[in-house]
Amino acid sequence: EVQLVQSGAEVKKPGESLTISCQGSGYIFTTYWITWVRQKPGKGLEWMGRIDPSDSYINYSPSFQGHVTISVDKSISTAYLQWSSLKTSDTAMYYCARHFAAMPPRDWGQGTLVTVSS
Amino acid sequence: DIQMTQSPSSLSASVGDRVTITCRASQGIRNDLAWLQQKPGKAPKTLIYGASSLESGVPLKFSGSGSGTDFALTITSLQPEDSATYYCQQYSTYPHTFGGGTKVEIK
Numbered sequence: 001e002v003q004l005v006q007s008g009a010e011v012k013k014p015g016e017s018l019t020i021s022c023q024g025s026g027y028i029f030t031t032y033w034i035t036w037v038r039q040k041p042g043k044g045l046e047w048m049g050r051i052d053p054s055d056s057y058i059n060y061s062p063s064f065q066g067h068v069t070i071s072v073d074k075s076i077s078t079a080y081l082q083w084s085s086l087k088t089s090d091t092a093m094y095y096c097a098r099h100f101a102a103m104p105p106r107d108w109g110q111g112t113l114v115t116v117s118s
Numbered sequence: 119d120i121q122m123t124q125s126p127s128s129l130s131a132s133v134g135d136r137v138t139i140t141c142r143a144s145q146g147i148r149n150d151l152a153w154l155q156q157k158p159g160k161a162p163k164t165l166i167y168g169a170s171s172l173e174s175g176v177p178l179k180f181s182g183s184g185s186g187t188d189f190a191l192t193i194t195s196l197q198p199e200d201s202a203t204y205y206c207q208q209y210s211t212y213p214h215t216f217g218g219g220t221k222v223e224i225k
Binding site: 035047059060061062063095097102103104105106109 | 119150152154156161162163164167173205207209212213214215216217218219
């Protein structure tokens with residue numbers, strides 16, 4: 001069974017750093033790209049960026065470039081989304097999803113809720 | 119960025135009704151369009167890709183159409199379990215933008 005299992009909810013203060021994860025199982029991790037999507041409370045979906053685990057090539061949305069870092073460790077079939085300095089506006093649910101190249105998301109993780117508050 | 123405009127933003131329909139949601143792209147995206155369903159508190163689920171191809175396991179009551187800039191998602195024989203927010207997403211050009219969503223409620 002294919003699964004994308006995301007790390008648990010986080011509560012952080014503004015300015016703190018954070019890394020959340022998305023571990024794939026039940027498939028060959030390097031054959032599917034991973035996309036990250038943000039959803040602020042009560043709002044719609046926002047595409048953040050995607051990574052090809054086979055070579056770590058990344059496309060970022062201009063809206064997120066410079067504020068987050070996407071990476072993978074293919075040895076443990078895990079993708080990461082990282083912040084070096086959180087803002088209160090980063091409070092949101094973050095989803096990972098896998099997909100073939102040039103295709104939309106096929107399978108989704110359960111989401112990681114990030115709350116940033118002083 | 120390509121802007122994706124969905125309409126309506128919400129609708130209310132009765133059990134058994136047929137409903138149609140539209141999505142317009144600000145520039146041509148061929149048929150690189152997906153439809154997703156999201157129920158409250160749950161992760162999105164991809165229903166359709168390539169504008170009209172159903173993902174495995176998705177009921178035939180869902181259908182997609184369109185190409186270029188104008189697309190539609192039709193749900194036939196609406197049931198209570200279809201109550202959700204539906205999003206379109208273009209994957210033709212980075213960033214892969216989403217529409218604003220259409221909330222479907224059952225009367």
